[in-house]
Amino acid sequence: MVRETDDLTAAADVEEDLEDLALEDDYALNPEFVSDVADALDRGDADRLRELLGALHPADVADLMGFLSADAREELVPHLDPQTLAEILSELDSEIREEVLEHVPSATLAKAIGEMESDDAADVVDDLEDDKRAEVMAAMPEQERAAIESTLSYGEETAGRLMQREVVAAPQFWTVGQAIDHFRKESDELPELFFDVYVVDPAYKPVGAVPVSHLLRTGRQTPLAQIMEPVTEITVDLDQEEVAYIFDKYHLISAPVIDSAGRLVGQITVDDIVGVIQEEGEEDILALAGVSDAGRDAGVLDIVKSRLPWLVLNLATEAVAVQAINVYQDEIAKLVTLAILMPIVASVGGNAGTQALAVAVRALASRELTAANSLRIVMREMTVGLANGAVVGLIMAIATFAFFQDLRLSITIALALIVNIFLAAAAGVLAPLTLERFGRDPAVSSSVFVTFVTDLMGFLSFLGLASLILL
Known part of the structure; x- marks a missing residue:
């Protein structure tokens, strides 16, 4: 017994050492640990590989996949059992996941998908090629297959695709004790994670919700209808960005999802919304720069194709802007300082x-x-632009006078800066508002338009004022 206890203690110490080796202080993977995994794969050392992977959280294993080569990932996949694979697939980047799925046997993949929550399972199935999807779906139990097919019938990036179908519901005539006894008896059917018990009427329409924390603090004889709280319902066709906004506005942890008839069909939890907020934020940031997410394994040609059209468009707008210089080329020739x-x-x-x-x-x-409030915001930004232009113009006027000893030139550039910064602020807020009004994504093409306006008006204002004041 003593030796067995010592062995367990030693094993725990080894696992803790591996965890310390795997992650740095900022929870990023240690390069030495990644090298150890790659070496174990090269040697075909399955025992060492299982030991190394066993020390990682599924999210860290998914991160590890991104640091390995495509060949190494292919070698790693057979070492993952269905349960581990299920935990990892939902954490992988979409590009890497599609590649990994190609190397997983259909039977193994069907078992792994069966271990996943319905929303994650649908995402994985959606990434499969048509032939393999048919094989995997055929290998799944009928009930799980029907649930996935139902989820995939909803539009992409909608609440229906985001929700998990596993919910905890109870009729409004139940008491707290009846609900708790039923949940314990049917514990295998409960979602892995839930925060609310949804109270439903005979038509299975949600009429309220009881937080689990409230349920556990209430006496067994208390009716659920007496302690339930109002719920914010999400319709299945609502865009996921709208769902994220509702969660943020009302500080929700979970919310019921209803179909067109108002019946409860699933739930969305805050862990799903965190991913949506991050995804939408990344899309907006990339769109502002006119690029798409390259990913760690993106090829040079793919990146060039995604970025080149915006550069060409920017080149075209700049070609128009520089025509302002062409109009005033005689003035520039007379006073080189303008250039x-x-x-x-x-x-x-x-x-x-x-x-x-x-x-x-x-x-x-x-x-x-x-x-x-758009008018107020536009006026505010234009006032800010005017104030910033005045300050920057004054600073530039002083610097220009110090260098060139020309008062009229200093006044010219100061006025030009005031005009251009004012117009830039106006364009910066009006461009996305206009695109939004016409149903376009304001993050996608606003930057090109704003750059065009600021360059064109910068050249025109400075050279136009110079022709009036200096020449």
């Missing part, structure tokens, strides 16, 4: 426009900027 100072006006205006644009896009995404 030296001209880029400053356009550059500072571009930065001012980017500031206003970033604030406007974020405000639109978070519903802080709506039709009800």
Whole structure:
């Protein structure tokens, strides 16, 4: 018995040492640990590989997959049992997951999907090629197959695709004691994670919810209808971005999902919403820059294809903007100093426009900027632009006078900066608002439009004022 206890203690110490080796202080994977996994794969050392992977959380195993080569991932997949595979698949980046799924036998994949929550299972099945999807679905029990098919029938990025079908519901005439006894008896049918018990009427429509914490603190004879709270219902066809907004606005932990008839068909929990918020935020950031998510394994050609069209569009708009220089080429020839100072006006205006644009896009995404307050926000940003232009213009005027000893030139560039920064602020907020009004994504093409306006007006304002004041 003593030796057995010592062995268990030693095993626990080894696992703790591996956990310390695997992760750095910021929870990023240690490069040495990644190298150890790669070495174990090269040697075909299955025991060492299981030992190393056993020390990791499924999310860390998914992260590890991203650091391995495609060949190494292919070698690693056979070492994952269905339970472990189920935990990892839902954590993988979509590109890597699609690649991993190609190397998992259909029978193994069917077992793994059976271990997953319905929303994660549907996501995995949706990533499969048609032939393999048919094989996997055929290998699954009929009930699980029907649940996945039902989830996939909803549109992408809707509540129906986001929800998990496993819910905890109880009739409104039950007492707390009846509910608890039933849940204990049917514990195998309960979701792995839930926060609320949804109270339903005879038509299975949610009429309220009882938080689990409230349920456990209440006497057994208390009717559920007496302690239930109002619920915020989510319809199956609601866009996931709208769902995230509702969760954020009302500080929800979970919410029931209803079909067109108002019947309870699933639930969405806050852990699903965290992923949506992160996904939508990343999309907006990338869209502002006119790029798509390259991912760790993206090829050069794919990245070029995603970024080149925006650069070409930007080139076209800049070609129009520089026509302002062409119009005033005689003035520039007479006073070369204009060519030296001209880029400053356009550059500072571009930065001012980017500031206003970033604030406007974020405000639109978070519903802080709506039709009800758009006029006030536009006026505020334009006032800020005017104030910033005055300060920056004054600083630039002083610097210009110090270098060139020309008062009229100093006044010219100061006025040009005021005009361009003011117009940049206006464009930065009006461009996304206009695109939003026409049903377009304000994050996608606003930056190109704002850059065009600031460059064009920067050149026109500076050279136009110079022709009036200096020449």
